Amino acid sequence: MLSKLSPLFLAFCLILLTNQVRAELTIEVISGVDQQTRIAVVPFNWDGSGIAPSAFDQIIANDLRLSGLFDVIPPQNMLSFPSPGDEINFRDWRVLGADYLLVGGATISGGQMLADIELYDVPSGRQIMGRRVTAGRDDGRDVSHRISDLAYEQITGIPGIARSRILYVADALSDEGDRRYRLMLADQDGAREQLLVESEAPIMSPAWSPNGEEIAYVSFETTRSAIFMQNLATGERRQLTNFEDINGAPAFSPDGTKLAMVLSKDGNPELYMLDLITNEFTRLTDHFAIDTEPNWTADGEALIFTSNRGGRPQIYELDLQTGRIARLTYVGDYNTRPRLSADGRFLVMIHRNNGSDHIAVQDLTDDTLIIVTKTNLDESPTISPNGALVMYATKLDGKSILAAVSLDAGVKYNLPASSSEGVREPAWSPF
């Protein structure tokens, strides 16, 4: 049986009825792929005492919708509500056009939350996965995201990103009405937002270490820019640079031992590398033009960066072995803020076209460039750890929001902040 094809997927403001703290970011899915896979996620059977602490199936359904690949069948259309271990009446699911069926149950045992799930291929009537997922007794959201990733990977063959997180910068106002800058952390779906740093001076350019335990960012709290590094678990924080003029654009090397950055202590912005073990700085570029926004290739042997050494800002690649610099972008006269996909194939950047700033993706195998956003003022692209999506900042009705798009522009969703202040500069975590 072929999956049912839904031409365009449109859903607004999925509000999760959970006991979690209300997320500041809410999701609006704008479009998914043309031919989505239909999956039924049956409301979970709760074996613990009281009411279920988490809306497992709703969180899972939301994760799957956000991938843009799934059309999730709502519970009100379901004809039966099987639990793990139950006999499945596949006719109930075939009539709904379901390709897949996920059933689950959760309980608390020994102070832990346990969830059992079964994933069925509906057309063939076969079970294709059965798993138990555990977490702390209050971690229903983690359990749900884990199950989403298990199902996503089983069905698509691509690792899921439901458990990934995002760093971003949010504006806030103090009680006196002064502008405050906040560095925030949230789940990729905008839930469980946490404040990391708050300051009256600008905070910018958040970056993840490859193991996801440390972050680096720029803070102006010393009345000029400086790069800080912070451990997420301990909150331990240290200032890495204190040079005159620009200290910016930190980027961890893939092995986590080095931090590429921009320093203009020599008179204009140059790329530098800080060895995080020896604390030695190495200058990498020497040019009177602006060199900025370094980003590592996955093998750690090269940096891509923005430079206006050709007159206009374009993307270049610096081979760290040979020191050779090659220009990568030729379409248009403004290409900045490069990010490379983990496989090195796709270059994602800000691309100015007819005076509007969009996110563009260049396939480095044939240098074709496609513009994947239609909004203006799009900036700060960051690629999901599985390489499927790009998150970026844009403006909606004059307010800064985060949005995401797939590399081929087929999947799109917005994560506007529900508060009145803007959010920007997303940085997607590693796996």
Add this chain to the structure above:
Amino acid sequence: MKAKLHILIIGMLAVFLAACQSTSTMDDEGGMADDASAPAVAEPVVVETVPTTPTLRDDQTYIGGTSMANGGAMVAEDDVVLYFGFDQSTLTPQSRAALTRIAAALRTSTGNVRLEGHADERGSREYNIALGERRANAVSDFLVLQGVSASRLETISYGEERPAVNGTGDRVWSQNRRVEIK
């Protein structure tokens, strides 16, 4: 029959499920079961703005504290703001005229001057930091040529992080592309 799934992301047209065997629901305790808990995150850090003396440039001696800490420099007018064209860091004739007057006042005064470069919101944030620095440097260079000691001039770029005017559009942007002399 197999479900068909279009995954445009990786250019695959269909993923066929192996699905050759049914797996058991229950995994052994501690066996296949995986712990999903997200790592804990520390309490937030609320930072206060405290000026520090920056590390020296290799070729330059830093004299005095920041102009803010010194209560500001003796500039004839209050904070002076100079405006720039889109993507430009060249001084306009009006800016040159204003800077000539300011330079004259600075030559007969003491204290440090802080030159804050800014950009409009278009384009990349770190590139705009560089653009703001170019603007601040253009002002600094002009003042030095007019006889103001370079050691009294401190430049900083806020890029687009501290707009003078909130909003979007040419009028707003033209007011945000600026150097503030403090």
